[in-house]
Amino acid sequence: MTNDPYADHPGLRGKITDPMDSYFRTNDLREVMLSNPATAPFWHLLYTPEERQASRDAALADHSGDLWVFAYGSLMWNPALRFDKVLRAHAPEHARAFILRDIYGGRGTEDNPGLMAALDAGDGCDGLVFRVPEALIEEETDILWAREFVGPGYTPELIETNTKIGPIKALAFLADHDSVIMTADISYEEQIKCVAQGEGFMGTSLDYLLGIKKQFDVLDITDPTVDELLAAAQSYLRVQAKAS
DSSP states (O other), X not given: OOSOTTTXXXXXXXXXXXXXXXXXXXXXXXXXXXXXXXXXXXXXXXXXXXXXXXXXXXXTTTOOSSEEEEESSGGGTOOOSOOSEEEEEEETTEEEXXXXXXXXXXXXXXXXXXXXXXXXXXXXXXXXXXXXXXGGHHHHXXXXXXXXXXXXXXXXXXXXXXXXXXXXXXXXXXXXXXXXXXXXXXXXXXXXXXXXXXXXXXXXXXXXXXXXXXXXXXXXXXXXXXXXXXXXXXXXXXXXXXXX
């Protein structure tokens, strides 16, 4: 790749994990969970490699050329994908919703559930799009599906996004409300507690939220939902620290 992927957003340089150094390139989350006895109660939920392949084939059946991938959560700073261009993007028909309640070990457990974002229907979501060259799509989407399609939770779909170079159709992983991990009725109090206390083998839920906030600061994006939830979780931790 001879072009500078960060030409449009030089402030992101150094803020995105080198794909070749990413945890997700060498660790299949399905295998990580199967090797951890603590996650045994959830093994029956894991997709097989064949199911994962079938999902990927179906999602990309009508796609041709380079592939754009929309990032709204941890992909914003750790896409684990080789890309030749990154752009700020807005998905006008979707929204970032903190409804993924994690008890499966990633950023939370049954004793201390964590919280992450999902992409839901809504009135707009700011994020990034990464362009994966056509020649790399097979390998890169294999890694992407190993990360995002571990078990029920997401539905892969090509969605419309707006960028500085015009409309772009990008691959995104949308909230699957038939999945038990999507809790659309989660209370704000529970969201705060999950962000403050959730921790697993991928890190803490608080660090996940901080990661989104840091990328937004680079891009001059203001998201009141992120700012308010982050402030509330940090306040919760301060109160808990004083109480102990």
